[in-house]
Amino acid sequence: MRALISRYPDFYAGSAEFVDLQTALEPEVLELWRARDGLLDQLAVETATWGLQYWEKTLGLSVEQSKEIAYRRSRIRSKLRGAGVTTVALIESVAESFSNGEVELTEFPLQFRLEIKFVGSVGMPPNMEDLTAALREIMPAHLRWEYVIVYNTWGVTAQHTWAELRNRTWDQVKGVAWT
Structure with missing residues (x-):
């Protein structure tokens, strides 16, 4: 109750009718503020939830x-x-948005080819199908690209104990970033 009434001059607190009115209105006003904040959250991709469908439809x-x-x-x-315009920086930016990590791009202009290396993570990045679809949309048709995925080797895993590795498959071991 104090949230709304505290916004008015102190002499209003002496009025029983005013206090009752504010007590009745407060839950509704607070709900309106929450709804407003929730709506504003939908205007930014990073905070949108139920509004993502509108972003997707628009794009x-x-x-x-x-x-x-x-x-x-x-x-x-x-x-x-x-x-x-499709640039190296744009391709890196798109690839990084899907891989959630750093990407290195190597150009081979005489071969009309690019290598996209995922250096910010170990193992297969998520959303590879969508990354491929996004690249098909922005890349010029005459360029081809290849993904280079970083995996652990036996040399990296040899630094760890059997207790760390025994409950994992090789597919799990090779795709884990060891610190």
Whole structure:
């Protein structure tokens, strides 16, 4: 109750009718403020939840309500970054938005080819299918690209004990970033 009444001059607190009115209005006003804040959250990709469908529709993406919010946000960010002229920086930016890590791009101009190396993470990055779709959309048709994925080697795993590794498959071991 004190939230609304504290916004008025102190002499209003002496009026029983005014206090009763503010007590009755406060839950409604607080709910309106929460709704307003929730609506404002939908205007930014990083905070949007139920409004992601509007971002997706606006950008021409399929609305996939069953997918995780982080996945949907990465698709939207990638689409927003993909507008304009295709540059090395743009391709890196799009790839980084899908891999959630640093990417190195190597150009081979005489071969009309690019290598996209995921150096910020170990193992297969998430959303590779969507990354490929996004790159197909922004890349010139005459360029081809290849992904270079960093995995652990026996040399890296040899530094760890059997207790750390025994409950893992090789696929799990080679894709884990060891610190």
